[in-house]
Amino acid sequence: MGAKDASPPEYIEGLKNLIDFSPVLSQPLQPQNKKKKNPNSNKSQVKTLNGKGISTSINMSRPFPPEMSALTGMDESQLGAIRNILTSEFPIIQGPPGTGKTFVSVSAIRILLRNLDWKTPIVIAAQTNHALDQLLVLVHQATKAPFIRLGGRSKNEQVSQRTLFNLRRESRKNFFGGKYNRIEARRKEHSRHVEHLFRQCFPDGFLDPHDLLDNDLLTQEQYDSIVHVGWHTGDDTHPRDPFRTWLGDAFLVVQQPRFVPRSNVYESVQDGELLGDNRPGTIDDDERDRLSGVYHPISEKFKGYVRRDLLKPALWERVQTILKRYNDLYRVPHDYRGAVYRYLRTQYIKTRAEDFRNLLHSSVELANEARGVKAQCDAKLVQSHGIPIIGCTTTGLTKYRELLETLKPRVMLIEEAAETREANITSALFDSLEQLILVGDHMQLAPHTDVPGLADEPFNLGVSLFERMVRLDIGHSVLTVQRRMVPEIRQILGPVYPTLTDHPSVADEKVRPPVPGMGNFSTYFLCHSWPEDVTQHLSRVNRDEAQMIAGFVRYLVQNGTSPEKITVLTFYKGQVGCIRERLSKDMILGNLHATKRYRICTVDGYQGEENDVVILSLVRSSAADAPSRVGFLANQNRAVVAISRARRGFYIFGNYWNLIRASPLAKKIWKPVTDVIVNQQRCHRSLRLTCQQHGAVTHIRGQGDWDSIHGGCRAKCTYVYKECGHQCTLLCHP
Numbered sequence: 128m129g130a131k132d133a134s135p136p137e138y139i140e141g142l143k144n145l146i147d148f149s150p151v152l153s154q155p156l157q158p159q160n161k162k163k164k165n166p167n168s169n170k171s172q173v174k175t176l177n178g179k180g181i182s183t184s185i186n187m188s189r190p191f192p193p194e195m196s197a198l199t200g201m202d203e204s205q206l207g208a209i210r211n212i213l214t215s216e217f218p219i220i221q222g223p224p225g226t227g228k229t230f231v232s233v234s235a236i237r238i239l240l241r242n243l244d245w246k247t248p249i250v251i252a253a254q255t256n257h258a259l260d261q262l263l264v265l266v267h268q269a270t271k272a273p274f275i276r277l278g279g280r281s282k283n284e285q286v287s288q289r290t291l292f293n294l295r296r297e298s299r300k301n302f303f304g305g306k307y308n309r310i311e312a313r314r315k316e317h318s319r320h321v322e323h324l325f326r327q328c329f330p331d332g333f334l335d336p337h338d339l340l341d342n343d344l345l346t347q348e349q350y351d352s353i354v355h356v357g358w359h360t361g362d363d364t365h366p367r368d369p370f371r372t373w374l375g376d377a378f379l380v381v382q383q384p385r386f387v388p389r390s391n392v393y394e395s396v397q398d399g400e401l402l403g404d405n406r407p408g409t410i411d412d413d414e415r416d417r418l419s420g421v422y423h424p425i426s427e428k429f430k431g432y433v434r435r436d437l438l439k440p441a442l443w444e445r446v447q448t449i450l451k452r453y454n455d456l457y458r459v460p461h462d463y464r465g466a467v468y469r470y471l472r473t474q475y476i477k478t479r480a481e482d483f484r485n486l487l488h489s490s491v492e493l494a495n496e497a498r499g500v501k502a503q504c505d506a507k508l509v510q511s512h513g514i515p516i517i518g519c520t521t522t523g524l525t526k527y528r529e530l531l532e533t534l535k536p537r538v539m540l541i542e543e544a545a546e547t548r549e550a551n552i553t554s555a556l557f558d559s560l561e562q563l564i565l566v567g568d569h570m571q572l573a574p575h576t577d578v579p580g581l582a583d584e585p586f587n588l589g590v591s592l593f594e595r596m597v598r599l600d601i602g603h604s605v606l607t608v609q610r611r612m613v614p615e616i617r618q619i620l621g622p623v624y625p626t627l628t629d630h631p632s633v634a635d636e637k638v639r640p641p642v643p644g645m646g647n648f649s650t651y652f653l654c655h656s657w658p659e660d661v662t663q664h665l666s667r668v669n670r671d672e673a674q675m676i677a678g679f680v681r682y683l684v685q686n687g688t689s690p691e692k693i694t695v696l697t698f699y700k701g702q703v704g705c706i707r708e709r710l711s712k713d714m715i716l717g718n719l720h721a722t723k724r725y726r727i728c729t730v731d732g733y734q735g736e737e738n739d740v741v742i743l744s745l746v747r748s749s750a751a752d753a754p755s756r757v758g759f760l761a762n763q764n765r766a767v768v769a770i771s772r773a774r775r776g777f778y779i780f781g782n783y784w785n786l787i788r789a790s791p792l793a794k795k796i797w798k799p800v801t802d803v804i805v806n807q808q809r810c811h812r813s814l815r816l817t818c819q820q821h822g823a824v825t826h827i828r829g830q831g832d833w834d835s836i837h838g839g840c841r842a843k844c845t846y847v848y849k850e851c852g853h854q855c856t857l858l859c860h861p
Contacts (some may be wrong), residue, residue: 202630205231208604212564213238219544219596219603220566223624224771225611225737229262232542232566237269239538240515247559248275248509248517250536252524254543258735260286262542263518274516275509277527286518291505298508307504310497317493321486325423328476333370333378333429333468342478344471348454370468373456377432377465427472431465446470502529509534521547524555535559545569546734548576549592569594570623571768572734611737613639615649615807616777619770622799623763642740642776643861644686644838646817646824649776652801652810654783659748666701667758669746671830672780673702676742677709678833679778679814680725683740685838686819686861690724692739696769698759702746703727730769741773745781747789757789763796770800783810818842819861 191206201209205227211218212235222228236249251266251274253259260283263274267285274289281287327338340350353369371378433442446466453459459467509517517534519527521541539560541552545567556563573589576582582589597603609617610630617629632638641647657671676695684690695706707727726738747757759765770777786797804810813826818840825840827833835841839859846855 199234201231201234202606202608204605204607205234208606209235209238211602211604215602216562217596217601218562218564219593219601220564220606221597221603222566222568222606223570223609223627224568224620224767225609225617226606226627227608227610228566228568228606229265229542231606232262232540232564233265233269235564236266236516236540240270240272247535247537248515250524250531250539250555251516251518252521252539252541252555253518254521254546255735256280256282256520258543259518259520263289263516266516272515273512274518275514277517277519277523277530291509294508294512295505307497307500310493310500314493314497317486317489321490322423324479324482324486325425328479329423329425329427331428333368333374334472334475336369339471339475342475344474344478346454349450349456352455352457371429374431374464374468375461377461378429378468379432381426381428381430430472431468433466433469434462437462437466442466443470498529502533505530506533521551524551528555531555532557532559537561538564540564540566542566543735545591545593546572546574547591547593548574548588549590549595550588552592565593565596567591567593569597571764571771572731573764575731609633611774612771612777613649613775616770616773618807619650619777619800619803620767621803623767639775642683643688643819644682644816645776646815648809648815648817650778650804650807650809651814652779652781652783652804653814654810654812655748655780656751656782656784657748658750659746662701662704664701667699667746668701668705669744669748670705672744672746672748673705673709674830675814675827676706676744676780678827678830679742679780680710682816682833682836682838688740693742694726694728694733694736694738694740694772695742695744696728696730696733696772697744697746698730698765698769699746700729702744703729706744730765733772734768737772737774739774740776740778743769743777743779743781745779745786748782748785755785755789757786757793760786761790761793761796766796766800779804816840818859820859823859 191210195201195206196203199206208218208220208228208231211220212231220228220231222231236251239249251259251262253262256278259276260281263276263286264283266272267274275294276286276290279287279290279292281290287293327335336345336350336353339345340347345353353373446463447470449459449463449467450470456467517531517536519531521543524531536557537559539555539562541547541564544552544565547567552563552565569591573582573594574591576588580586605626607626608628608630610632612620612629613633614629617627617633620627642649645651653675655672655675657669659667659669662668680690680693680695683693697703697706710725710727726733726736745757745760747760749755783801787794787801801810809815813828816825816827816836817823818825821840821842823840823842825836835858837858837860839861842859844855844857844859847853848855
C-alpha cells in the first residue's frame with residue numbers, strides 16, 4: 128500500500144485510537160432525519176465516544192482539548208485540518224509529501240459516517256484508479272462501511288468485487304425493469320434504421336437504382352432501362368450490379384483507409400440479455416464504453432471516371448441536360464456516364480441529409496432517456512443496500528453524473544484535487560451538494576493536458592481548482608509535520624516547504640535505519656558528464672548513467688536491501704527501458720529476474736507513492752560543446768515529486784553543471800535542492816560507499832569500479848569454510 132502517507136498498520140491503529148466526535152454543523156450539513164432538539168443542549172457541542180475520561184461533548188467554537196493530540200495520534204496541523212473539514216462548507220487541505228493528508232481524509236470520513244445519520248452516500252473521488260482503490264480500502268478498513276466503486280478498471284481484488292456492475296449482477300431483484308428494456312429495444316430498432324441508411328448512402332458496391340427512383344432522381348423510364356438491362360449482364364469478376372454494367376470501364380475503385388474494427392461485444396449479446404439483467408452476457412459499463420460498434424466507412428468504394436478535359440465548372444449543367452434528354456440511360460454517351468453517376472450519388476446524399484439529422488437527433492434523445500432511467504434504477508439499487516460510500520475517479524464524476532445526481536449526495540471529497548482539472552470538479556457540483564472537500568498539494572503534479580499549449584495562458588487548463596483557490600487566498604489548512612523522510616531528505620524540501628517539520632519517529636533509527644552499505648549517507652548526488660542520447664522514439668537516455676545505477680542497485684541488494692524497497696525514478700520513458708534492460712542483464716536473484724521485483728518508472732507515474740530507497744536518474748547531460756538543456760526537468764511540480772518519495776535513502780545521478788546552467792528556470796528549481804546536498808557535503812564525482820564489516824570507504828567513479836568489489840570493500844574476505852577449512856577467495860562481501 129505504498130501510495131499512502133503511512134503504512135496500513137500505522138493507519139488503522141491510529142484510527143482505532145481516534146476519538147469519535149462530530150460537530151453539529153451549520154444548517155446545510157444537518158442530518159436529514161432531524162430529531163427534536165434538547166432545549167438544554169448547546170448546538171455548538173458534539174458528543175464523543177471514548178470512555179477515557181474526556182468530556183462527553185466538544186465545543187466546536189473553541190480549540191480542541193490539549194489531550195486530543197495524544198489520544199488520536201494526530202499533530203496540531205492534522206487536528207486543525209479535521210476541524211476545518213467538520214466546520215466548513217468548502218474546506219481545502221494542503222498536504223505536503225509525507226504529512227498524512229490521506230490519513231486526515233480517512234479520519235474525517237470515519238467521523239462523518241459514525242456520528243451523522245446520512246440518508247445519502249458520501250462521494251469519494253480521486254484522479255487515478257490506483258489512488259481511488261487504496262483510499263476506498265483504507266476507508267473500509269477504518270469504518271467497516273460498505274462502499275460501491277463506479278467503473279470497472281480497478282486492479283485491486285477487494286475493490287473490484289464491490290463495483291456497481293457486480294452489485295447489479297448479484298442482486299436478486301432485476302432493478303432494470305420493463306421500462307429500461309423497452310427503451311433498449313427501441314434503441315436497437317433505431318440503430319437498425321441508422322445502419323440501413325448508412326448502407327444505402329455508402330453501399331459495398333454501387334448505388335441501388337431503386338433508391339434513386341424513390342427520391343425522384345431517376346424517372347421510371349430511366350429506372351426501367353438500367354435495371355432491365357443491368358441485372359442480366361456482366362461478368363463473374365465484378366458484382367452483377369445495374370450501375371456497374373451500365374458504367375462499363377467508366378469507374379474507379381477508391382482506396383479505403385486501413386481500419387480494423389474491434390468486435391462488437393455489446394451487440395453480440397443474445398436477445399433478452401440486456402445490460403443490467405442478472406444473467407450471463409451482461410457487460411460492465413467500462414467494457415461497453417470501449418466497444419466501437421459496427422464500423423461503417425463514410426466513403427464511396429467506387430466512383431465514376433471522368434476525363435480530365437471534361438472536368439469543367441459547367442460539367443454539372445451538362446449532366447443535368449443529359450438526364451433530361453435521355454429516358455433510356457444506355458443512350459447516354461459513354462464519356463459522360465462516369466460524370467452522371469457522380470452527380471446522381473452527390474444528389475442522393477443531399478436528399479438523405481435531413482434523414483441523417485433526424486435519426487441522429489432521435490439517437491441523442493433515446494440515449495438521454497436510457498441514461499436517465501438507468502441512473503434511477505442504479506440509485507434505487509444503491510439505496511436499497513444502504514451503501515454510505517460511493518467511489519469513482521474524477522473522470523467518473525462526469526461519466527456517472529446522472530447516477531450521482533439522482534443519489535443527491537451532500538458531501539463530496541476529492542483526493543489528489545490539485546492534480547485534477549477544474550472542469551472535472553465543477554461539472555459535479557450537483558444541486559444537492561452542501562460540502563466540497565479538496566485534499567491535495569498544488570506544489571506537486573498539476574493537471575495534465577494532452578495539448579501542452581492549453582495548460583498555460585490564456586487557457587490555464589493546467590491550473591486546478593485547488594491551486595486557484597489557494598492562489599486567491601481562500602482559507603485553507605496546511606499540514607506541517609511529515610512522517611516519511613529522514614531529516615536529511617526532508618531538508619532538501621525546505622526551500623519548497625519552509626514550514627515543514629519532522630515527526631520524532633523519522634529521526635529514530637529503529638523506525639528509519641540507515642541504508643546498509645551507505646554509512647550515514649541518506650542523501651547523495653553523483654555528478655558526472657556522461658553524454659545523453661536519443662532513442663528511436665525520440666525519448667532521452669543516458670546509457671552510462673543507467674549502467675552505473677544498475678551497479679548501485681546490485682550493491683544495495685548485496686548489502687541487504689530488499690529489491691521491493693528500491694525504486695528507480697526518471698523523467699524519461701527511454702531511460703526506464705534502458706535501466707530495466709541493464710538490470711535484467713546484470714543480475715538474477717533466487718532464479719527470479721530482479722526487474723520483476725523493482726519499481727522502475729517515470730516521475731509522473733509515482734505521485735503519492737513512496738519507498739525506502741529512491742534513486743533518481745536525471746538523464747540530461749549535453750556534450751561539452753553543446754548548449755545545456757534539461758527538458759522535462761525544468762518543471763518544479765515534477766521536481767517536487769521526484770525529491771520527496773524516499774523514506775531512508777535518496778540518491779541522485781546526473782550532470783550537476785548541465786542542470787544548473789540550462790536555463791534560469793532550471794537553476795531556480797534545482798539550485799536550492801543541490802545547495803542542500805552540497806552543504807551536506809554529499810555532492811561528488813564519485814559514489815561514496817561504506818563497508819558494513821570494516822567501515823572502509825570505497826569510491827566508485829565508473830561502471831568498471833563495480834567489478835572490483837563484491838558488495839563490501841577491497842579487503843580480502845577472511846571467512847574460512849567449516850566444511851573444507853579453505854579461506855574464501857573473494858574480496859570482502861556481506
